[in-house]
Amino acid sequence: MCGIIGVTGSDATGEVLLGALTALEYRGYDSAGVAFVDGPGLPLVRFRAAEGVTSIEELGKLALQAPKNSSAAIGHTRWATHGAPTVENAHPHFDCGGHLALVHNGIIENYREFAEGLLASGHTLSSATDTEVVVHLIEEQLKVSDSLFEATRSVLADLRGDFALAVISSAEPDVLVAARRTSPLVIGIADGVGFVGSDIAALLGWTRELYSLADGEIAEVRAGTVRATDLAGNPVTLAPINVSWDVSAAQKDGFPDFMSKEIREQPRAVADTLIGRLHADGSTDIEELELTPDRLRDIERVVFVAAGSSYHAGLVGRYAVEHLVGIPAEAEFSSEFRYRDAVLSSNTLVIAISQSGETLDTLHAMREASRLGATTLAMTNVVDSLMAREADGVLYTHAGPEIGVASTKCHLAQLAMIEVFALHLAEAKGRLEPNERRAIAGDLLALPELVTRALSSIEAYEAVAEKFVHSENFYFLGRRLGLPIALEGALKLKELAYVRAEAYAAGEMKHGPIALVEAGSIVVVVATRTNLWEKVISNIEEMRARGATIIAICEEGDEETAALVDSVLCVPATSELTSPIVDVVPMQIFAYAIAKARGNNVDRPRNLAKVVTVE
Numbered sequence: 001m002c003g004i005i006g007v008t009g010s011d012a013t014g015e016v017l018l019g020a021l022t023a024l025e026y027r028g029y030d031s032a033g034v035a036f037v038d039g040p041g042l043p044l045v046r047f048r049a050a051e052g053v054t055s056i057e058e059l060g061k062l063a064l065q066a067p068k069n070s071s072a073a074i075g076h077t078r079w080a081t082h083g084a085p086t087v088e089n090a091h092p093h094f095d096c097g098g099h100l101a102l103v104h105n106g107i108i109e110n111y112r113e114f115a116e117g118l119l120a121s122g123h124t125l126s127s128a129t130d131t132e133v134v135v136h137l138i139e140e141q142l143k144v145s146d147s148l149f150e151a152t153r154s155v156l157a158d159l160r161g162d163f164a165l166a167v168i169s170s171a172e173p174d175v176l177v178a179a180r181r182t183s184p185l186v187i188g189i190a191d192g193v194g195f196v197g198s199d200i201a202a203l204l205g206w207t208r209e210l211y212s213l214a215d216g217e218i219a220e221v222r223a224g225t226v227r228a229t230d231l232a233g234n235p236v237t238l239a240p241i242n243v244s245w246d247v248s249a250a251q252k253d254g255f256p257d258f259m260s261k262e263i264r265e266q267p268r269a270v271a272d273t274l275i276g277r278l279h280a281d282g283s284t285d286i287e288e289l290e291l292t293p294d295r296l297r298d299i300e301r302v303v304f305v306a307a308g309s310s311y312h313a314g315l316v317g318r319y320a321v322e323h324l325v326g327i328p329a330e331a332e333f334s335s336e337f338r339y340r341d342a343v344l345s346s347n348t349l350v351i352a353i354s355q356s357g358e359t360l361d362t363l364h365a366m367r368e369a370s371r372l373g374a375t376t377l378a379m380t381n382v383v384d385s386l387m388a389r390e391a392d393g394v395l396y397t398h399a400g401p402e403i404g405v406a407s408t409k410c411h412l413a414q415l416a417m418i419e420v421f422a423l424h425l426a427e428a429k430g431r432l433e434p435n436e437r438r439a440i441a442g443d444l445l446a447l448p449e450l451v452t453r454a455l456s457s458i459e460a461y462e463a464v465a466e467k468f469v470h471s472e473n474f475y476f477l478g479r480r481l482g483l484p485i486a487l488e489g490a491l492k493l494k495e496l497a498y499v500r501a502e503a504y505a506a507g508e509m510k511h512g513p514i515a516l517v518e519a520g521s522i523v524v525v526v527a528t529r530t531n532l533w534e535k536v537i538s539n540i541e542e543m544r545a546r547g548a549t550i551i552a553i554c555e556e557g558d559e560e561t562a563a564l565v566d567s568v569l570c571v572p573a574t575s576e577l578t579s580p581i582v583d584v585v586p587m588q589i590f591a592y593a594i595a596k597a598r599g600n601n602v603d604r605p606r607n608l609a610k611v612v613t614v615e
Contacts, residue, residue, distance in 0.1 A: 002079050002105040003029065004185065006166040006176045006196040007206075008072040009223025014063050016195075017075040020202040021056050025604065029077035030085035032056050034063060035092040035101035036070040037173040043098040044170055045070075048090040053604050055090075071173045074166050076103035082111075083128030093132040095139035096123055099170045100148075102135040105198055106162035106183040134159070138167060149220040152177045156218065157231050162360065166196050179218035179231075184358050184386060187211040187219055187226050187238060194221035200243060200382075201401060211238035212384050241384055259404035259602045263588055264455060269409035270581065271448040272398035273416045278444055282437020284424040290393035291375065296428035299349045299375070300327055305334040305365040306353035309407040309491065310379075313414040314353055315484040316580050320422035323577065324440070325431055334365035344374040351377045351395070351421075355402065355410040357385020366391060379417060381410050395421055404603045406495045408588050411488070412451065415581045419444060443575045447582070450572045454585040457570060461586045464551065464567045465593035468522055472499050475513070475523045475548075477506040479536055482526030485553070485580050489524060489587035495605050496595035506539040519547030524590075526583055527552040527561050530576045540564055551590075553583050 003024030007016045017034045032055040033048035045067055049058035056077070066073075076091035083089035092101040108114075111130035114137060119125065123136045137155045138148070145151035148169045156163075156179055164183035166176055178185055178196040188195035190207040196219070197203045203210060211226070213219055217236055219228040228236050255261035277286050302321045304314030314331035321329035334352065344350065350369035354362045357380035366387060370376050378391035381399050388394045397413035423440055426432050432440075468474075474493060478486035483505050490503035504513050506525065517523070523543045527536050540550055541564070550565040555573040562568045569586035595602050 002198070003077040003202065004074070004103050004105055004164060004166055004196065004198040005076075005202050006072070006074040006103075006168070006178065006221070007193065008174055008176045008221060009193040011069070013070045013073040014066045016206060017073055018056065018060055018063060019205055020197060021059070021075050021077055023201045023205065024077050024197075024199055025053070025056065029053070029055065029079050031078045031080070031087070031090035032059050032076060033078075033090045033092050034059060034066070034073060034075040035094075035168065036067050036073040037168055037170055038067045038070065040170065040173050041099075042170055044094065044101050044168070046092060046094065046101065048087050050085050050087045050090055052085070053601065072168045072176055074101060074103050074168050074176070081107060082130040089127045089129050091131060093127060093129065093135050095135050097139075100135050100139055100167065102131065102138070102165055102167045104131040104134060104163055104165040106164060106181075108134060108159055108163065109161035110159065134165065135167070148172050148175055148177050149218070152179060153218050153229070153231060153233065156181075164198055174222055176221040177218065178213065178221060180213050181216055182360065182363065182386065185213045186241065187213055187221060189224060189226060192224045194223055194226060196221055200241065204243065208243060210241040210243060212241050213238065214389070215386065239384065257404070257603045259406060259408060259592060262402055262404050262409045263585075263592065265400065266409045266412045266455070266585070267448040267452045269397075269399035269413045270416045270451055272400075273413040274420065274444060274447070278420050278423070278441055280438070280441055280445065282423065282427070282432070282434065282441040284420055284427060286395065286421065286424055288394045288396055289377075289424075291377070293428040295375070296425055298347050299425065300345075300347040301349070302327065302329040302425075303344070303348060303350045303369070303374075304329070304331040304353060305337050305350060305362055305369070306331070307334050307359055307361050309411045309488060310353040310355060310359075310362070310414060312484045312488045312491070313411060313418055314351070315487070316415055316481060317351065317418040317422065319481055320419050320577060321425065324422045324426040325429060332365070334359070334362040337365040338368040342368070342372060344369060344372040346373050346375070348374040349377065350374045351379055352387060352391065353379045353414060354387055355381045355407055355414070357382040357387040363387055363390075379414060381413065405605055405608050406492055406591075406602070411584065412581055415584075416444065416447065419577065440577065443578045446574070447578060450574055450582050451585060453572045454582055457586070458589055461569055461589040462593040464569060465590045466597065467567065469594055469597040471522050473521065474499065474501040475517070475521060476501060476503040477509065477523060477539060478503075478526035479506045479532045479539075480530065481576055481580050482506070482528070482530070482536070482583070485526050485583045485587060486524070488584055489591070492588055492591035493594065495608060496591045496600060496602050497598055498600065498606070499594070506536055509539060509542065514542065514546070517543055517546045517548050521546070521548040522551065523548045524551045525553070525565070527554045527565075528571065528579055528583060529555055529558065529573065530579070537561070537564065553586055
């Protein structure tokens with residue numbers, strides 16, 4: 001959430017800022033702003049808008065008044081944390097004289113104590129944000145420091161919390177200062193131009209020479225050059241970022257929205273995640289894993305930590321590890337994990353799942369696991385993300401950039417990667433016979449074609465969804481691996497259509513929730529032909545007896561299940577282990593179709609952000 005862009009040395013700073021902010025819209029925002037250097041020693045020029053997801057459009061109109069030859073500028077999309085989404089709270093924030101401007105992602109935990117001191121010394125704070133105190137602290141520090149870089153570095157040493165920030169000053173009109181702790185920040189260099197951004201996607205339209213600013217580092221970016229130190233002042237060398245995709249991958253390519261494009265990219269996302277890692281004989285090769293077979297053999301327990309759709313992937317991972325490897329496995333909400341007294345050992349493997357590699361809850365959970373002595377793996381779609389750098393090993397998904405806030409192709413890629421890793425761990429521990437490995441590999445390698453077949457039924461899925469556009473209450477049920485899919489289906493409907501959708505283990509309905517079921521209730525059931533199919537049918541009968549309308553995800557040609565329900569979402573048959581990767585597709589399209597029919601923005605659902613970088 002929130003996005004940062006900064007540029008120096010360009011003869012089109014306004015174009016760069018607005019283009020990059022548009023590229024960052026998917027992260028989620030409710031206000032936006034830009035600030036420009038107008039000349040040495042002159043007050044900075046600032047424009048801000050708090051018009052929700054049209055704020056950047058409004059900025060485009062305001063920025064027509066921007067200086068034509070600005071030497072440096074910064075911009076920001078804000079997702080409100082401290083302070084309401086108003087113009088006053090939008091970034092960039094100024095110092096008292098309007099000669100310094102700062103943009104910031106994250107949260108400054110000790111801002112109140114600084115605010116009191118600043119007010120006592122005569123500073124005026126014009127917002128309700130935690131961010132504004134930082135620019136005033138830099139203003140104070142400049143009274144004793146000889147550069148913006150040194151003043152900023154000194155201030156940051158006293159801050160508690162997480163931040164990525166960029167600062168400009170009219171006193172040093174060609175300088176951008178950028179720093180980070182936990183929240184991501186990327187440096188870009190082109191001929192005579194320097195950039196900072198919170199996301200690779202923001203900079204790819206301007207340069208491919210990109211560098212990662214590591215945790216606790218600060219950079220001074222000038223036109224075409226950069227120098228960096230840690231917060232103690234020791235020089236550091238920035239790590240280059242290898243980007244395997246281009247800006248066209250982050251464009252709609254004729255689709256009405258990113259979500260519909262990304263749904264259709266899912267067969268490729270699964271195929272690219274499997275290729276090179278899984279072979280037809282069931283052997284596996286995960287180059288970036290960095291954990292040797294000997295180390296894997298010592299693993300006695302696996303814990304998945306994640307949030308949202310990634311948590312649902314972790315639930316599938318729990319089953320896959322227990323089923324294939326035969327060791328205990330758990331899935332935990334990352335937001336809760338670090339706040340309980342987790343018991344871990346050196347033989348516990350904690351797998352932190354985050355599409356962006358930036359999710360703050362999950363990052364802190366992974367750090368807590370490491371502190372407690374566990375081995376850690378980061379599963380992420382972003383090469384060289386913060387979690388990837390800090391973990392003991394990495395599992396990369398190869399889904400390509402995902403712009404839509406509601407995860408689709410990244411979720412399928414996570415599911416595929418989890419099952420490959422479970423097979424890899426089973427191989428290391430000598431758990432499976434060669435014929436078992438070959439059979440599992442065959443099921444996994446068939447997935448891109450099976451997902452393609454499911455996508456061929458989009459019109460049929462949409463026709464079912466059309467019947468329920470005006471429904472406001474849904475129940476999603478599943479058993480064993482059907483439960484994570486039910487949870488994901490309910491989440492997608494809540495995210496996109498803004499309707500009440502609850503998911504339960506089907507066997508739990510009779511222990512309380514069934515009291516809510518009555519004539520007209522809509523119940524979506526994962527009813528593919530697993531070993532528990534007969535029990536699922538019994539659960540369907542319970543719902544039917546109470547007048548519910550039943551929608552079933554069932555296998556193609558399963559007329560027996562179809563005869564018991566009101567509507568079907570048919571999918572190709574596959575093994576139970578791999579079924580989540582196929583069964584989730586109609587859930588995505590069902591939610592997407594209802595949301596579109598209700599006039600909702602499926603790429604940027606209200607109140608949500610793609611990358612959650614606050615707790």
